[in-house]
Amino acid sequence: MTPPPGMADTMSPLERPRDSRANIDIIAPTKGAPWPYLMMLAIAIIGVIQAVIILAYQAYVGLGVAGYQQPIFWGVYIITFVFWIGIGHAGTLISAILFLFRAKWRNAVNRGAEALTVFAVMTAGLFPILHLGRLWKVYFLIPYPNQRQLWVNFKSPLLWDVFAISTYASISIVFFYIGLIPDIAAMRDRATGGKKVAYTILALGWQGTGPQWKAHSRSVLHLSGLATPLVLSVHSVVSWDFAMSIVPGWHATIFAPYFVAGAVFGGFAMVLNVLIPVRRIFRLEKYLTNYHFENMSKFLLLTSTICGYAYFAEYFIAWYSGVEFEQSSFWLRLFGPYWLSTWCMIIFNVVFPQLLWIKRLRTNLPFLFGLCFFINLGMWFERYVIIITSLSREYIPGTWGLYIISPVEIAVIVGSFCWFSMWFLLFLKAFPVIAISEVKELIIHEKDHGGSH
């Protein structure tokens, strides 16, 4: 697939085609592989390998090694599943919802956030499988004609989850790829050798003709329209895994909006945690400016406040309901054996982010990085609190128990972060981390309209 001679061959040699600054700056990080990058990639791969070995051991011995015992059969795997799905919400929110709201500042951050979404969902999707004792039977979840002559139970929230997560993963990948096509074409035009062949195939003959751009813009608009209710539905469906049951602490109508706000909050925190070092390492300060970080900080503040309201509403309703089981469940969250995780959740997710009311801190990147780290920790604890405190003390005191994280679970959590990091690191070297065509759109628009934007 040798590309044809370009117009540069046929046109006057007087004016050498010069490349755009955006192409040069944004494609630069994909070139070369310095040793710190290779070291990080190696660590990530080693982390994945150790998790695979541990999981092979778990599959052989059984889920007991992952601390699965009466009364808690939804442990760290489900907590981490919800955590990663939540992380995966920021990308689609930035790409779809902010696109529909015409928030132009999203142009610089949407690609990184979309990539993060795809890899976070890829990570999350593994956990329900790892959580199965016989994980090779995972295909039982799919409705297909079988010898047992049985179909799946469409009235179960767990099955809704299968459809919600797989739809979300598919749409996120489609969205990500469609956005990438024009940038892959720009890379194709500047690559040589094997890379050129790969980009030529992936760019699908993109040339930026009028009909191509029109179809592209229309597709992005329609996908945004489809992805907006989808992103709101996914974490709602995940929340119904809990809310549809009668377990104290779970059976609440507030769960869907509560989970969605938490997901967006955690997702934005992860976007910042990833983009702040990427910006610094790859010298993208010109494209990822304080303006972007300030806007994302405002989003963090808004969603943190919604989370704070949801936490308050949960406790209020538990008290106001007069249901003894609800009341004791929430009392135990604050003052029971898991008090530390509850207070971490409240302090990291609601108290710390209030510092973002201070304008100076919204653009202080080391502060934001640290804050987002704690928010991610807090969001993981939020799911820990919801799942573990409720399951460990249900209605019958005889079945109460205490949950302690097992070393196998810790190894798998570490493995999940390594798995996510591995894909993100590979992405950094394969594709531009900022949407070049969208940046060029702003630059050219500014040039055309005399810097009025």
Added chain:
Amino acid sequence: MATVVSVFELPSKTASAVRKLKDRGFDDLTTYSPAPFPEVEEAEDPKPSPVRVFTLVGGLSGVVLGFAMQIWMSLEWPIKIAGKAFASIPPFWIVGFELTILLGGFFTLFGLLIVGGLYPRRLDKHYSPRFSAEEFGVVVNCEQRDISEVEMLLRGESAKEVTVVDS
């Protein structure tokens, strides 16, 4: 037949050149842009993109398939669950909704591939990497006798370069 290749710097100038060319009857032209600019796309082809039909058909197929699948499967092997009807519609909205989005999204992708002519293939003869930098291209196919008029029109709209590449 001759081909006139021109390079522009600004989308507004590109769009106005294309409009003028079309007004003069030079319809056999192609534009190349480094980023989406609706004014250029509209000037080249004002018709709405048919991608929307793909999305609509995909979404409708999804919702019909989603509900039909669930209702049929529930009735095919009827098991009473939680005292509800075998084919109980309210919970089926979830999977019905997800399949609407899923097929709507996939059909949109197919729409883009079909309408945009996207598949791994050779690029146009006059395509240039400059058009994936920050410049715009307008390639016009015209009769030999019209070359000077086309050239004048393009230059009149501040084309950076105008070249007659083959005849």
